[in-house]
Amino acid sequence: MSDANLARALSRRSRMAKLKKRLSEGLFSGYGFLGYLFLYLPIIILVIFSFNDSRSTAQWAGFTTRWYVAMAKDHQIILSLWNSLFVAVVSTIISVIIGTLAALAMERYRFWGKLMMDAVLYLPIIIPDIAMAIMLLIFFDLSGVGFEPWKVHLFGVHLAVPYSVIIGHVAFNISFVAVVVRARLAQMDMVLEEAAQDLYADPWRTFWRVTFPMLLPGIVGGALLAFTLSMDDFVITFFTSGAGFNTLPVRVFSMIKKGVTPKINAVSTLMLLFSLVLVAISLILSRGGGEEGPSTPTL
Protein backbone atom coordinates (compact mmCIF):
# COMPACT_ATOMS: atom_id res chain seq x y z
CA MET A 1 0.00 0.00 0.00
CA SER A 2 1.42 3.37 -0.99
CA ASP A 3 1.75 6.23 1.45
CA ALA A 4 -1.00 8.16 -0.30
CA ASN A 5 -3.39 5.22 0.03
CA LEU A 6 -2.51 4.78 3.67
CA ALA A 7 -3.09 8.45 4.38
CA ARG A 8 -6.46 8.29 2.60
CA ALA A 9 -7.48 5.18 4.51
CA LEU A 10 -6.48 6.76 7.79
CA SER A 11 -8.35 10.00 7.11
CA ARG A 12 -11.42 7.98 6.11
CA ARG A 13 -11.19 6.10 9.36
CA SER A 14 -10.91 9.24 11.40
CA ARG A 15 -13.84 10.74 9.47
CA MET A 16 -15.88 7.63 10.22
CA ALA A 17 -14.94 7.87 13.87
CA LYS A 18 -15.94 11.55 13.94
CA LEU A 19 -19.26 10.76 12.28
CA LYS A 20 -19.89 7.98 14.77
CA LYS A 21 -19.09 10.31 17.62
CA ARG A 22 -21.39 13.02 16.25
CA LEU A 23 -24.17 10.48 15.79
CA SER A 24 -23.89 9.17 19.35
CA GLU A 25 -23.67 12.75 20.61
CA GLY A 26 -26.86 13.60 18.70
CA LEU A 27 -28.69 10.55 20.01
CA PHE A 28 -27.55 11.45 23.49
CA SER A 29 -28.79 15.04 23.24
CA GLY A 30 -32.09 13.70 21.93
CA TYR A 31 -32.32 11.45 24.96
CA GLY A 32 -31.57 14.35 27.28
CA PHE A 33 -34.33 16.37 25.65
CA LEU A 34 -36.82 13.49 25.99
CA GLY A 35 -35.83 13.00 29.62
CA TYR A 36 -36.62 16.58 30.49
CA LEU A 37 -39.80 16.44 28.42
CA PHE A 38 -40.91 13.47 30.54
CA LEU A 39 -40.23 15.45 33.71
CA TYR A 40 -42.00 18.61 32.57
CA LEU A 41 -44.84 17.58 30.25
CA PRO A 42 -47.23 16.29 32.95
CA ILE A 43 -46.77 19.51 34.97
CA ILE A 44 -47.27 21.71 31.89
CA ILE A 45 -50.44 19.83 30.90
CA LEU A 46 -51.69 20.20 34.49
CA VAL A 47 -51.22 23.98 34.31
CA ILE A 48 -52.83 24.25 30.85
CA PHE A 49 -55.98 22.45 31.95
CA SER A 50 -56.37 24.71 34.98
CA PHE A 51 -57.51 27.28 32.37
CA ASN A 52 -59.93 24.90 30.63
CA ASP A 53 -63.49 26.17 30.17
CA SER A 54 -65.05 22.78 30.95
CA ARG A 55 -65.07 20.27 33.76
CA SER A 56 -62.92 17.95 31.68
CA THR A 57 -59.18 17.69 32.20
CA ALA A 58 -58.69 15.90 28.89
CA GLN A 59 -60.47 17.91 26.19
CA TRP A 60 -59.72 21.57 25.60
CA ALA A 61 -62.84 23.77 25.51
CA GLY A 62 -61.45 27.30 25.51
CA PHE A 63 -59.70 29.62 27.93
CA THR A 64 -61.15 30.68 31.29
CA THR A 65 -59.94 31.81 34.69
CA ARG A 66 -63.12 30.75 36.44
CA TRP A 67 -61.44 27.87 38.29
CA TYR A 68 -59.09 30.34 39.92
CA VAL A 69 -62.07 32.49 40.92
CA ALA A 70 -63.75 29.39 42.34
CA MET A 71 -60.57 28.58 44.25
CA ALA A 72 -60.30 32.09 45.72
CA LYS A 73 -63.94 31.93 46.84
CA ASP A 74 -63.53 28.52 48.50
CA HIS A 75 -63.10 29.29 52.22
CA GLN A 76 -61.87 25.76 52.93
CA ILE A 77 -58.99 26.16 50.48
CA ILE A 78 -58.03 29.62 51.75
CA LEU A 79 -58.11 28.42 55.36
CA SER A 80 -56.00 25.37 54.52
CA LEU A 81 -53.49 27.61 52.77
CA TRP A 82 -53.17 29.72 55.94
CA ASN A 83 -52.83 26.55 58.01
CA SER A 84 -50.06 25.31 55.71
CA LEU A 85 -48.16 28.59 55.90
CA PHE A 86 -48.52 28.79 59.69
CA VAL A 87 -47.34 25.21 60.26
CA ALA A 88 -44.45 25.67 57.82
CA VAL A 89 -43.25 28.96 59.34
CA VAL A 90 -43.45 27.80 62.97
CA SER A 91 -41.92 24.38 62.38
CA THR A 92 -39.16 25.89 60.22
CA ILE A 93 -38.18 28.40 62.92
CA ILE A 94 -38.06 25.75 65.65
CA SER A 95 -36.26 23.14 63.58
CA VAL A 96 -33.69 25.60 62.19
CA ILE A 97 -32.62 26.63 65.70
CA ILE A 98 -32.57 23.10 67.10
CA GLY A 99 -31.05 21.58 63.96
CA THR A 100 -28.25 24.15 63.70
CA LEU A 101 -27.24 23.58 67.33
CA ALA A 102 -27.21 19.84 66.68
CA ALA A 103 -25.09 20.32 63.55
CA LEU A 104 -22.53 22.38 65.49
CA ALA A 105 -22.26 19.68 68.14
CA MET A 106 -21.96 16.87 65.61
CA GLU A 107 -19.43 18.57 63.37
CA ARG A 108 -17.22 20.38 65.88
CA TYR A 109 -16.99 18.03 68.85
CA ARG A 110 -15.94 14.53 69.71
CA PHE A 111 -17.94 13.15 72.57
CA TRP A 112 -19.39 10.08 74.13
CA GLY A 113 -22.59 8.95 72.37
CA LYS A 114 -21.86 10.67 69.06
CA LEU A 115 -22.44 7.54 66.99
CA MET A 116 -25.83 6.99 68.61
CA MET A 117 -26.84 10.63 68.01
CA ASP A 118 -25.76 10.25 64.40
CA ALA A 119 -28.15 7.33 63.99
CA VAL A 120 -30.97 9.15 65.80
CA LEU A 121 -30.52 12.18 63.54
CA TYR A 122 -30.50 10.15 60.32
CA LEU A 123 -33.39 7.84 61.17
CA PRO A 124 -36.24 10.33 60.51
CA ILE A 125 -34.82 10.92 57.00
CA ILE A 126 -34.68 7.23 56.11
CA ILE A 127 -37.88 6.00 57.71
CA PRO A 128 -40.89 5.96 55.33
CA ASP A 129 -43.36 8.72 56.16
CA ILE A 130 -46.26 6.29 56.64
CA ALA A 131 -44.33 4.59 59.47
CA MET A 132 -43.46 7.90 61.10
CA ALA A 133 -47.07 9.03 60.73
CA ILE A 134 -48.56 6.06 62.58
CA MET A 135 -45.82 6.24 65.23
CA LEU A 136 -46.81 9.81 66.01
CA LEU A 137 -50.53 9.00 65.84
CA ILE A 138 -50.18 6.25 68.45
CA PHE A 139 -47.91 8.41 70.59
CA PHE A 140 -50.31 11.36 70.71
CA ASP A 141 -53.30 9.08 71.23
CA LEU A 142 -51.61 7.25 74.10
CA SER A 143 -50.20 10.34 75.79
CA GLY A 144 -53.54 12.10 75.48
CA VAL A 145 -51.94 15.44 74.64
CA GLY A 146 -51.13 17.16 71.40
CA PHE A 147 -54.36 17.00 69.42
CA GLU A 148 -55.77 20.12 71.10
CA PRO A 149 -55.50 23.16 68.85
CA TRP A 150 -53.24 26.17 69.13
CA LYS A 151 -55.65 29.03 68.49
CA VAL A 152 -54.23 32.02 66.67
CA HIS A 153 -55.75 35.13 65.18
CA LEU A 154 -53.63 36.16 62.24
CA PHE A 155 -54.34 38.78 59.54
CA GLY A 156 -58.05 38.55 60.26
CA VAL A 157 -58.12 34.76 60.04
CA HIS A 158 -58.84 32.45 62.97
CA LEU A 159 -56.58 29.44 62.92
CA ALA A 160 -56.75 26.37 65.15
CA VAL A 161 -53.63 24.32 64.55
CA PRO A 162 -53.13 21.07 66.50
CA TYR A 163 -49.82 21.05 68.37
CA SER A 164 -49.33 17.46 67.21
CA VAL A 165 -48.94 18.59 63.57
CA ILE A 166 -46.27 21.16 64.42
CA ILE A 167 -44.45 18.70 66.71
CA GLY A 168 -44.46 16.09 63.94
CA HIS A 169 -43.16 18.53 61.33
CA VAL A 170 -40.34 19.67 63.62
CA ALA A 171 -39.47 16.02 64.30
CA PHE A 172 -38.73 15.31 60.65
CA ASN A 173 -37.32 18.77 59.83
CA ILE A 174 -34.59 18.81 62.53
CA SER A 175 -32.72 16.04 60.71
CA PHE A 176 -32.86 17.72 57.30
CA VAL A 177 -31.67 21.06 58.71
CA ALA A 178 -28.86 19.29 60.59
CA VAL A 179 -27.69 17.52 57.41
CA VAL A 180 -27.60 20.73 55.34
CA VAL A 181 -25.87 22.79 58.05
CA ARG A 182 -23.38 20.02 58.74
CA ALA A 183 -22.44 19.92 55.06
CA ARG A 184 -21.72 23.65 55.20
CA LEU A 185 -19.71 23.30 58.43
CA ALA A 186 -17.64 20.51 56.92
CA GLN A 187 -16.70 22.75 53.98
CA MET A 188 -15.79 25.69 56.19
CA ASP A 189 -12.18 26.52 56.87
CA MET A 190 -11.45 26.74 60.59
CA VAL A 191 -8.50 29.11 60.01
CA LEU A 192 -10.63 32.24 60.43
CA GLU A 193 -12.07 31.02 63.70
CA GLU A 194 -8.62 30.14 64.98
CA ALA A 195 -7.38 33.58 63.92
CA ALA A 196 -10.21 35.20 65.88
CA GLN A 197 -9.33 33.15 68.93
CA ASP A 198 -5.68 34.12 68.54
CA LEU A 199 -6.76 37.75 68.54
CA TYR A 200 -8.40 37.17 71.93
CA ALA A 201 -12.00 37.12 70.76
CA ASP A 202 -14.02 35.15 73.30
CA PRO A 203 -15.93 32.07 72.00
CA TRP A 204 -19.24 33.96 72.03
CA ARG A 205 -17.84 36.79 69.90
CA THR A 206 -16.04 34.32 67.62
CA PHE A 207 -19.28 32.50 67.00
CA TRP A 208 -21.41 35.54 66.17
CA ARG A 209 -18.78 37.49 64.23
CA VAL A 210 -17.03 34.66 62.36
CA THR A 211 -18.73 31.27 62.47
CA PHE A 212 -22.32 32.44 62.13
CA PRO A 213 -21.87 34.71 59.08
CA MET A 214 -19.96 31.96 57.29
CA LEU A 215 -22.56 29.39 58.30
CA LEU A 216 -25.51 31.53 57.20
CA PRO A 217 -25.86 30.13 53.65
CA GLY A 218 -26.12 26.65 55.17
CA ILE A 219 -28.71 27.79 57.70
CA VAL A 220 -30.77 29.52 55.01
CA GLY A 221 -30.50 26.44 52.81
CA GLY A 222 -31.70 24.29 55.69
CA ALA A 223 -34.56 26.68 56.39
CA LEU A 224 -35.72 26.63 52.76
CA LEU A 225 -35.62 22.84 52.71
CA ALA A 226 -37.53 22.62 56.00
CA PHE A 227 -40.13 25.11 54.77
CA THR A 228 -40.62 23.18 51.53
CA LEU A 229 -40.85 19.80 53.23
CA SER A 230 -43.35 21.20 55.69
CA MET A 231 -45.50 22.84 52.99
CA ASP A 232 -45.40 19.63 50.95
CA ASP A 233 -46.03 17.10 53.67
CA PHE A 234 -49.25 15.19 53.34
CA VAL A 235 -48.90 11.82 55.06
CA ILE A 236 -47.65 12.92 58.49
CA THR A 237 -50.09 15.85 58.68
CA PHE A 238 -52.97 13.61 57.60
CA PHE A 239 -52.35 11.14 60.44
CA THR A 240 -51.39 13.55 63.22
CA SER A 241 -54.05 16.22 62.73
CA GLY A 242 -57.11 14.47 64.13
CA ALA A 243 -60.42 15.31 62.44
CA GLY A 244 -61.27 18.57 60.74
CA PHE A 245 -57.85 20.11 60.28
CA ASN A 246 -56.63 20.68 56.74
CA THR A 247 -53.37 21.88 55.30
CA LEU A 248 -53.32 22.56 51.57
CA PRO A 249 -52.03 19.08 50.59
CA VAL A 250 -54.57 17.39 52.90
CA ARG A 251 -57.34 19.50 51.33
CA VAL A 252 -56.13 18.64 47.82
CA PHE A 253 -56.07 14.93 48.67
CA SER A 254 -59.66 14.94 49.85
CA MET A 255 -60.68 16.96 46.76
CA ILE A 256 -59.00 14.38 44.51
CA LYS A 257 -60.87 11.60 46.33
CA LYS A 258 -64.17 13.36 45.58
CA GLY A 259 -63.47 13.77 41.87
CA VAL A 260 -61.20 15.42 39.36
CA THR A 261 -62.02 19.01 38.37
CA PRO A 262 -59.91 21.82 36.89
CA LYS A 263 -60.26 23.52 40.28
CA ILE A 264 -57.74 21.01 41.63
CA ASN A 265 -55.52 21.94 38.69
CA ALA A 266 -55.82 25.58 39.76
CA VAL A 267 -54.82 24.77 43.36
CA SER A 268 -51.98 22.60 42.06
CA THR A 269 -50.77 25.49 39.89
CA LEU A 270 -50.77 27.71 42.95
CA MET A 271 -48.67 25.14 44.83
CA LEU A 272 -46.36 24.88 41.83
CA LEU A 273 -45.86 28.66 41.95
CA PHE A 274 -44.88 28.37 45.61
CA SER A 275 -42.19 25.81 44.73
CA LEU A 276 -40.94 28.02 41.89
CA VAL A 277 -40.63 31.00 44.23
CA LEU A 278 -38.70 28.88 46.75
CA VAL A 279 -36.34 27.56 44.05
CA ALA A 280 -35.80 31.16 42.89
CA ILE A 281 -35.05 32.35 46.43
CA SER A 282 -32.57 29.55 47.05
CA LEU A 283 -30.92 30.29 43.69
CA ILE A 284 -30.60 34.02 44.40
CA LEU A 285 -29.22 33.34 47.86
CA SER A 286 -26.68 30.81 46.64
CA ARG A 287 -25.54 33.24 43.89
CA GLY A 288 -25.44 36.17 46.33
CA GLY A 289 -23.66 34.17 49.00
CA GLY A 290 -21.20 32.95 46.42
CA GLU A 291 -19.28 29.71 46.52
CA GLU A 292 -16.65 31.22 48.80
CA GLY A 293 -19.21 32.36 51.34
CA PRO A 294 -20.00 35.93 52.34
CA SER A 295 -17.44 38.69 52.30
CA THR A 296 -14.73 38.40 54.92
CA PRO A 297 -16.29 39.00 58.32
CA THR A 298 -15.00 41.91 60.37
CA LEU A 299 -14.20 41.64 64.03
Add this chain to the structure above:
Amino acid sequence: MKKWLTLLRQRPSLQAWLLLLPSAFWLFVFFIAPLFIVLVYSFLERGTYGGVVWHFTLENYRRVFDPLYFKTFWRSFYIAAVTTFFTLLLGYPLAYYIATRPPKRRGTLVLALMIPFWTNFLVRTYAWLTLLRTHTGLINVTLMSLGWIHKPLPLFGNDTAIVIGLVYGWLPDMILPIYATLERLDRSLLEAAMDLYASGPNVFRRVIWPLSLPGVVAGSMLVFIPSLGAFVTPAILGGGKALMIGNIISNQFLAAHDWPFGSALSFVMMAVMLIATLIYFRATSGEERRQL
Protein backbone atom coordinates in the same frame (compact mmCIF):
# COMPACT_ATOMS: atom_id res chain seq x y z
CA MET B 1 -22.55 30.12 88.03
CA LYS B 2 -18.87 30.86 87.45
CA LYS B 3 -17.98 27.35 88.56
CA TRP B 4 -20.36 25.96 85.99
CA LEU B 5 -18.85 28.04 83.22
CA THR B 6 -15.30 26.90 83.98
CA LEU B 7 -16.49 23.32 84.14
CA LEU B 8 -18.18 23.79 80.77
CA ARG B 9 -15.03 25.26 79.30
CA GLN B 10 -12.92 22.38 80.52
CA ARG B 11 -15.26 19.68 79.26
CA PRO B 12 -15.90 19.88 75.49
CA SER B 13 -18.21 16.85 75.58
CA LEU B 14 -20.41 18.71 78.05
CA GLN B 15 -20.60 21.62 75.59
CA ALA B 16 -21.54 19.21 72.82
CA TRP B 17 -24.37 17.68 74.83
CA LEU B 18 -25.61 21.11 75.81
CA LEU B 19 -25.87 21.96 72.09
CA LEU B 20 -27.57 18.64 71.44
CA LEU B 21 -29.99 18.92 74.33
CA PRO B 22 -32.96 20.36 72.37
CA SER B 23 -32.61 18.04 69.38
CA ALA B 24 -31.96 14.99 71.55
CA PHE B 25 -35.00 15.84 73.67
CA TRP B 26 -37.25 16.36 70.67
CA LEU B 27 -36.11 13.26 68.80
CA PHE B 28 -36.11 10.94 71.81
CA VAL B 29 -39.55 12.05 72.97
CA PHE B 30 -41.26 12.47 69.58
CA PHE B 31 -39.43 9.89 67.50
CA ILE B 32 -37.57 7.19 69.43
CA ALA B 33 -40.24 6.81 72.13
CA PRO B 34 -43.07 6.52 69.55
CA LEU B 35 -40.98 3.93 67.68
CA PHE B 36 -40.77 1.80 70.82
CA ILE B 37 -44.45 2.29 71.60
CA VAL B 38 -45.32 0.96 68.13
CA LEU B 39 -43.02 -2.00 68.75
CA VAL B 40 -44.84 -2.73 72.02
CA TYR B 41 -48.25 -2.25 70.38
CA SER B 42 -47.37 -4.80 67.71
CA PHE B 43 -47.31 -7.49 70.46
CA LEU B 44 -50.68 -6.53 71.98
CA GLU B 45 -54.25 -7.57 71.24
CA ARG B 46 -56.71 -5.22 69.62
CA GLY B 47 -59.47 -3.72 71.72
CA THR B 48 -63.13 -4.12 70.77
CA TYR B 49 -63.69 -0.47 69.90
CA GLY B 50 -60.24 0.54 68.69
CA GLY B 51 -57.40 0.86 71.17
CA VAL B 52 -55.50 -2.09 72.61
CA VAL B 53 -55.76 -4.76 75.27
CA TRP B 54 -52.54 -5.11 77.27
CA HIS B 55 -52.07 -8.79 76.65
CA PHE B 56 -48.98 -10.21 74.97
CA THR B 57 -49.48 -12.06 71.69
CA LEU B 58 -47.58 -13.03 68.52
CA GLU B 59 -50.80 -13.30 66.55
CA ASN B 60 -50.24 -9.97 64.72
CA TYR B 61 -46.94 -11.16 63.27
CA ARG B 62 -48.48 -14.49 62.29
CA ARG B 63 -51.24 -12.65 60.45
CA VAL B 64 -48.68 -10.64 58.45
CA PHE B 65 -47.80 -13.94 56.79
CA ASP B 66 -51.40 -14.79 55.97
CA PRO B 67 -51.58 -15.27 52.18
CA LEU B 68 -53.92 -12.26 51.93
CA TYR B 69 -51.43 -9.80 53.42
CA PHE B 70 -48.31 -11.59 52.35
CA LYS B 71 -49.40 -11.24 48.73
CA THR B 72 -49.70 -7.46 49.14
CA PHE B 73 -46.29 -7.42 50.77
CA TRP B 74 -44.77 -9.33 47.91
CA ARG B 75 -46.50 -7.09 45.34
CA SER B 76 -45.26 -3.95 47.09
CA PHE B 77 -41.74 -5.33 47.08
CA TYR B 78 -42.07 -6.17 43.39
CA ILE B 79 -43.45 -2.71 42.53
CA ALA B 80 -40.65 -1.01 44.47
CA ALA B 81 -38.00 -3.15 42.75
CA VAL B 82 -39.45 -2.49 39.27
CA THR B 83 -39.66 1.22 40.07
CA THR B 84 -36.02 1.27 41.18
CA PHE B 85 -35.00 -0.58 38.02
CA PHE B 86 -36.80 1.85 35.71
CA THR B 87 -35.62 5.00 37.51
CA LEU B 88 -32.06 3.67 37.18
CA LEU B 89 -32.57 2.77 33.51
CA LEU B 90 -33.99 6.22 32.69
CA GLY B 91 -32.01 8.22 35.23
CA TYR B 92 -28.47 6.98 34.67
CA PRO B 93 -28.16 8.15 31.03
CA LEU B 94 -29.79 11.44 31.97
CA ALA B 95 -27.31 11.96 34.83
CA TYR B 96 -24.49 11.08 32.44
CA TYR B 97 -25.88 13.50 29.87
CA ILE B 98 -25.93 16.35 32.41
CA ALA B 99 -22.46 15.51 33.72
CA THR B 100 -20.90 15.63 30.23
CA ARG B 101 -22.26 19.09 29.30
CA PRO B 102 -20.08 22.20 29.63
CA PRO B 103 -20.12 23.55 33.24
CA LYS B 104 -22.49 26.43 32.51
CA ARG B 105 -25.12 24.24 30.79
CA ARG B 106 -24.71 21.77 33.64
CA GLY B 107 -25.83 24.40 36.15
CA THR B 108 -28.94 25.17 34.11
CA LEU B 109 -29.78 21.49 33.62
CA VAL B 110 -29.43 20.73 37.34
CA LEU B 111 -31.64 23.70 38.14
CA ALA B 112 -34.19 22.38 35.64
CA LEU B 113 -34.11 19.16 37.64
CA MET B 114 -34.73 20.96 40.92
CA ILE B 115 -38.08 22.41 39.85
CA PRO B 116 -39.93 19.07 39.49
CA PHE B 117 -37.93 17.85 42.53
CA TRP B 118 -39.30 20.68 44.70
CA THR B 119 -42.82 20.42 43.32
CA ASN B 120 -45.30 18.81 45.69
CA PHE B 121 -45.41 15.02 45.33
CA LEU B 122 -49.20 15.03 45.57
CA VAL B 123 -49.44 17.55 42.72
CA ARG B 124 -47.14 15.47 40.54
CA THR B 125 -49.17 12.34 41.27
CA TYR B 126 -52.39 14.19 40.50
CA ALA B 127 -50.93 15.30 37.16
CA TRP B 128 -50.63 11.63 36.18
CA LEU B 129 -54.16 10.92 37.37
CA THR B 130 -55.49 13.38 34.78
CA LEU B 131 -53.35 11.69 32.12
CA LEU B 132 -53.95 8.02 32.93
CA ARG B 133 -57.64 7.75 33.91
CA THR B 134 -59.41 5.07 31.88
CA HIS B 135 -62.27 6.95 30.22
CA THR B 136 -61.48 10.57 30.99
CA GLY B 137 -57.68 10.58 30.99
CA LEU B 138 -55.85 12.68 28.42
CA ILE B 139 -53.89 9.76 26.94
CA ASN B 140 -56.87 7.50 26.27
CA VAL B 141 -59.15 10.36 25.16
CA THR B 142 -56.55 11.60 22.69
CA LEU B 143 -55.69 8.17 21.31
CA MET B 144 -59.39 7.30 20.89
CA SER B 145 -60.25 10.58 19.16
CA LEU B 146 -57.34 10.02 16.78
CA GLY B 147 -58.82 6.60 16.08
CA TRP B 148 -55.59 4.81 16.97
CA ILE B 149 -57.34 2.68 19.55
CA HIS B 150 -60.97 1.64 19.92
CA LYS B 151 -60.92 0.50 23.51
CA PRO B 152 -59.27 2.52 26.31
CA LEU B 153 -55.88 1.18 27.33
CA PRO B 154 -55.73 -0.23 30.87
CA LEU B 155 -53.50 2.53 32.25
CA PHE B 156 -55.26 3.24 35.51
CA GLY B 157 -56.10 1.38 38.72
CA ASN B 158 -53.37 -1.21 38.29
CA ASP B 159 -49.69 -1.81 39.04
CA THR B 160 -48.65 -0.12 35.77
CA ALA B 161 -50.21 3.15 36.89
CA ILE B 162 -48.53 2.91 40.29
CA VAL B 163 -45.13 2.19 38.75
CA ILE B 164 -45.51 5.12 36.31
CA GLY B 165 -46.43 7.44 39.17
CA LEU B 166 -43.56 6.24 41.37
CA VAL B 167 -40.97 6.38 38.58
CA TYR B 168 -42.05 9.92 37.76
CA GLY B 169 -42.12 10.95 41.40
CA TRP B 170 -38.71 9.58 42.37
CA LEU B 171 -36.70 10.02 39.15
CA PRO B 172 -34.93 13.20 40.35
CA ASP B 173 -33.88 11.34 43.53
CA MET B 174 -32.09 8.79 41.35
CA ILE B 175 -30.52 11.30 38.96
CA LEU B 176 -29.05 13.72 41.52
CA PRO B 177 -26.74 11.34 43.47
CA ILE B 178 -25.56 9.62 40.25
CA TYR B 179 -24.88 13.02 38.71
CA ALA B 180 -22.93 14.03 41.83
CA THR B 181 -20.57 11.03 41.48
CA LEU B 182 -20.22 11.36 37.70
CA GLU B 183 -19.45 15.06 37.94
CA ARG B 184 -16.58 14.38 40.34
CA LEU B 185 -15.23 11.61 38.12
CA ASP B 186 -11.60 12.12 37.17
CA ARG B 187 -11.42 12.71 33.37
CA SER B 188 -7.80 11.58 33.22
CA LEU B 189 -8.92 8.06 34.13
CA LEU B 190 -11.13 7.96 31.02
CA GLU B 191 -8.29 9.28 28.87
CA ALA B 192 -5.95 6.68 30.35
CA ALA B 193 -8.42 3.93 29.47
CA MET B 194 -8.79 5.27 25.91
CA ASP B 195 -5.00 5.51 25.53
CA LEU B 196 -4.82 1.85 26.47
CA TYR B 197 -7.23 1.14 23.60
CA ALA B 198 -10.24 0.28 25.71
CA SER B 199 -13.38 0.29 23.57
CA GLY B 200 -16.26 2.61 24.47
CA PRO B 201 -18.37 -0.09 26.16
CA ASN B 202 -15.30 -1.32 28.02
CA VAL B 203 -14.48 2.16 29.32
CA PHE B 204 -18.00 2.33 30.64
CA ARG B 205 -18.06 -1.16 32.14
CA ARG B 206 -14.59 -1.12 33.67
CA VAL B 207 -14.13 2.54 34.63
CA ILE B 208 -17.24 4.74 34.63
CA TRP B 209 -19.79 2.30 36.07
CA PRO B 210 -17.67 1.10 39.04
CA LEU B 211 -16.72 4.67 39.91
CA SER B 212 -20.34 5.81 39.81
CA LEU B 213 -21.56 2.91 41.97
CA PRO B 214 -21.78 4.96 45.20
CA GLY B 215 -24.23 7.28 43.43
CA VAL B 216 -26.18 4.33 42.03
CA VAL B 217 -26.44 2.79 45.49
CA ALA B 218 -27.51 6.07 47.11
CA GLY B 219 -30.05 6.77 44.36
CA SER B 220 -31.47 3.23 44.50
CA MET B 221 -31.99 3.52 48.26
CA LEU B 222 -33.61 6.93 47.88
CA VAL B 223 -36.06 5.40 45.40
CA PHE B 224 -36.59 1.90 46.78
CA ILE B 225 -37.37 2.79 50.41
CA PRO B 226 -40.11 5.37 49.79
CA SER B 227 -41.52 3.26 46.93
CA LEU B 228 -41.92 0.25 49.21
CA GLY B 229 -43.63 2.44 51.79
CA ALA B 230 -45.71 4.35 49.22
CA PHE B 231 -49.10 5.50 50.35
CA VAL B 232 -50.13 8.49 48.23
CA THR B 233 -49.35 7.02 44.80
CA PRO B 234 -51.34 3.78 45.18
CA ALA B 235 -54.14 5.70 46.94
CA ILE B 236 -54.53 8.00 43.92
CA LEU B 237 -53.39 5.97 40.91
CA GLY B 238 -54.39 2.54 42.23
CA GLY B 239 -58.02 3.58 41.88
CA GLY B 240 -58.98 1.85 45.12
CA LYS B 241 -58.22 -1.55 43.62
CA ALA B 242 -54.45 -1.85 43.42
CA LEU B 243 -53.12 -1.37 46.93
CA MET B 244 -49.71 -1.48 48.49
CA ILE B 245 -48.56 -2.24 52.00
CA GLY B 246 -48.69 1.46 52.95
CA ASN B 247 -52.44 1.48 52.25
CA ILE B 248 -53.03 -1.71 54.25
CA ILE B 249 -51.20 -0.11 57.19
CA SER B 250 -53.18 3.13 56.96
CA ASN B 251 -56.44 1.13 56.75
CA GLN B 252 -55.66 -0.51 60.10
CA PHE B 253 -55.63 2.95 61.65
CA LEU B 254 -58.29 4.79 59.67
CA ALA B 255 -60.88 2.10 58.99
CA ALA B 256 -60.27 -1.29 60.62
CA HIS B 257 -59.17 0.10 64.01
CA ASP B 258 -56.69 -2.70 64.44
CA TRP B 259 -53.72 -0.71 65.69
CA PRO B 260 -51.61 -3.67 66.89
CA PHE B 261 -51.83 -5.33 63.48
CA GLY B 262 -51.00 -2.03 61.73
CA SER B 263 -47.98 -1.70 64.04
CA ALA B 264 -46.80 -5.23 63.24
CA LEU B 265 -47.19 -4.57 59.50
CA SER B 266 -45.10 -1.41 59.67
CA PHE B 267 -42.38 -3.15 61.65
CA VAL B 268 -42.19 -5.97 59.13
CA MET B 269 -42.10 -3.34 56.35
CA MET B 270 -39.18 -1.56 58.00
CA ALA B 271 -37.40 -4.89 58.53
CA VAL B 272 -37.78 -5.70 54.82
CA MET B 273 -36.32 -2.28 53.95
CA LEU B 274 -33.38 -2.82 56.28
CA ILE B 275 -32.63 -6.30 54.92
CA ALA B 276 -32.97 -5.17 51.29
CA THR B 277 -30.63 -2.25 51.97
CA LEU B 278 -28.01 -4.48 53.58
CA ILE B 279 -28.16 -7.05 50.75
CA TYR B 280 -27.93 -4.31 48.13
CA PHE B 281 -24.95 -2.67 49.84
CA ARG B 282 -23.20 -6.00 50.14
CA ALA B 283 -23.85 -6.92 46.48
CA THR B 284 -22.72 -3.60 45.04
CA SER B 285 -19.60 -3.28 47.19
CA GLY B 286 -18.67 -6.81 46.14
CA GLU B 287 -19.06 -5.82 42.51
CA GLU B 288 -16.90 -2.76 43.07
CA ARG B 289 -14.08 -4.90 44.44
CA ARG B 290 -14.30 -7.31 41.54
CA GLN B 291 -14.32 -4.63 38.86
CA LEU B 292 -11.36 -2.75 40.24
